[in-house]
Amino acid sequence: MTVPLSILDLATIGKGQTAAESFAGSVAMAQLAEKLGYRRVWYAEHHNMSAIASSATSVLIAHVGARTESIRLGAGGIMLPNHSPLTIAEQFGTLATLYPGRIDLGVGRAPGSDQNTMRALRRDPMSADSFPQDVLELQGYLSGPTRIPGVEATPGKGTNVPIYILGSSLFGAKLAAQLGLPYAFASHFAPNALQDAVAIYRREFKPSAQLDAPYVIAGVNVIAADSAAEAQAMFRDTLRARVSLFFGNGREFSDDEADMILDSPQGQHVGQMMRYSAIGTPDTVVEYLDEFTKHADADELIVAHQSTGVQERLHSVELLALAAGLVRA
Numbered sequence: 001m002t003v004p005l006s007i008l009d010l011a012t013i014g015k016g017q018t019a020a021e022s023f024a025g026s027v028a029m030a031q032l033a034e035k036l037g038y039r040r041v042w043y044a045e046h047h048n049m050s051a052i053a054s055s056a057t058s059v060l061i062a063h064v065g066a067r068t069e070s071i072r073l074g075a076g077g078i079m080l081p082n083h084s085p086l087t088i089a090e091q092f093g094t095l096a097t098l099y100p101g102r103i104d105l106g107v108g109r110a111p112g113s114d115q116n117t118m119r120a121l122r123r124d125p126m127s128a129d130s131f132p133q134d135v136l137e138l139q140g141y142l143s144g145p146t147r148i149p150g151v152e153a154t155p156g157k158g159t160n161v162p163i164y165i166l167g168s169s170l171f172g173a174k175l176a177a178q179l180g181l182p183y184a185f186a187s188h189f190a191p192n193a194l195q196d197a198v199a200i201y202r203r204e205f206k207p208s209a210q211l212d213a214p215y216v217i218a219g220v221n222v223i224a225a226d227s228a229a230e231a232q233a234m235f236r237d238t239l240r241a242r243v244s245l246f247f248g249n250g251r252e253f254s255d256d257e258a259d260m261i262l263d264s265p266q267g268q269h270v271g272q273m274m275r276y277s278a279i280g281t282p283d284t285v286v287e288y289l290d291e292f293t294k295h296a297d298a299d300e301l302i303v304a305h306q307s308t309g310v311q312e313r314l315h316s317v318e319l320l321a322l323a324a325g326l327v328r329a
Contacts, residue, residue: 001286001324003293004039006302007317008076008188008219011043011054014308015241015252022053023063025310030064032314034071036321040104042076042302048117051245058091065099074104076184076302077166081109081127085134086153089141093156105142106184107135108166132175139163139179143209162210164217173197173204180208187296188219188304191275198297218296221277222303224285224319225312235279238306242270277306282323289324 009029013022030041043054043061054060061073073095078088088105096103109131140146141153142161165176165183168190176183183201187194198216205214223238225231240258244251247261261267278288289301305316321327 001289001293001301001326003298004300005289005320005324005326006040006042006072006217006300007033007038008042008044008302008304009054010046010052010304011060012308012313013051013053014310017310019053021310023060025313026053026060027064027067028310028314029305029317030068030071030073032317033321034068036318037326038071038317038321039300040072040074040302042074042104042106044076045079045082047082047121048114049245051241058088058095061095061103062098065095065102070102072102072104073099074164075106076104077106077108077164079110080107080131080134080138081124082121085138086141086148086151089138089153089156092161093142093153093159096159096161097155103161104164105138105161106164106166107138108172108186110168132179135163135165135175135179135181160210167197169193170197170200173201177201177204177214178206180206180211182211182215182217184217184219184302185296186219187276188221188302189273191273194218194276194296202297215300216296216298217300217302218292218298219276219302219304220289220292220296221274221279221306222285222289222316222320223277223279223306223312224282224316224323225307226281226315226319228280228284231280234307234312235277237308239270239274241308242273243267246270274306278303282319285320286323 009026011022011026033041043057045057046052047055057075065073092105109128137147141156165172165181168186202214223231223234243258243261244253278285305313307313
């Protein structure tokens with residue numbers, strides 16, 4: 001690989017699994033990623049999703065941070081309109097104080113939830129409109145000067161936690177370019193605008209105190225296995241799990257039911273969301289990722305290992321690191 005590799009851990013709760021088991025899997029994945037030479041592990045804020053356990057993102061980062069030593073950890077991302085900038089500055093200032101030099105803060109403007117969940121979060125439907133101002137306010141708390149006279153984040157002030165703009169549209173690309181911040185594109189589930197967004201970001205980028213040149217992280221799904229057939233079977237299981245997540249309203253479909261939905265026009269959208277997926281043996285996966293890096297014009301890839309079982313994900317993490325030459329001596 002010609003670019004660094006990182007991991008997006010969705011803290012998946014597999015079929016028959018508990019949240020506690022998911023967290024144990026996240027710790028094991030971060031420890032393995034640290035050992036193998038991945039650059040960072042990020043966790044995403046989602047709410048009211050029975051298969052994703054990373055809703056209290058900063059708490060999970062703290063848990064994993066206490067059980068690792070050097071790998072960077074962060075949010076990929078915090079959905080900033082769900083929170084006040086001061087609260088997030090205090091949370092990530094605390095993390096940066098506990099784990100200095102290891103914490104990243106990726107922020108996005110999507111709700112990370114449905115309309116009912118937005119109401120349960122007490123979120124103002126118009127709060128996304130103030131996202132650019134909220135990012136600036138957040139920057140002020142972490143790197144100074146504060147934009148709210150007399151209000152400082154403690155901890156937070158002076159920690160200079162690096163902020164990343166997450167996006168899946170041209171809006172995030174333009175904002176990241178304007179503010180001179182690194183840009184992470186969610187191409188692992190929202191692939192359509194990838195190339196246009198990256199091109200705009202690079203063209204319009206303005207250097208800042210945090211970053212002097214554009215920096216693009218692109219998301220991509222990975223399932224590396226010992227055989228191509230095994231990888232494809234796990235990919236099919238992953239698609240089935242997504243069908244239950246998106247269409248099940250709290251229940252899991254049988255394999256036959258999920259396959260019928262996947263073959264329908266509505267279900268085919270699930271497959272389209274995962275357009276950028278490297279599936280197969282390790283060499284096949286690395287070849288795909290090399291091509292994807294060029295396609296995305298990326299400086300770093302963040303991979304979502306999508307196997308439904310913890311051990312299968314850990315095996316995928318290891319196989320990719322070995323094939324990509326990441327493994328540290």
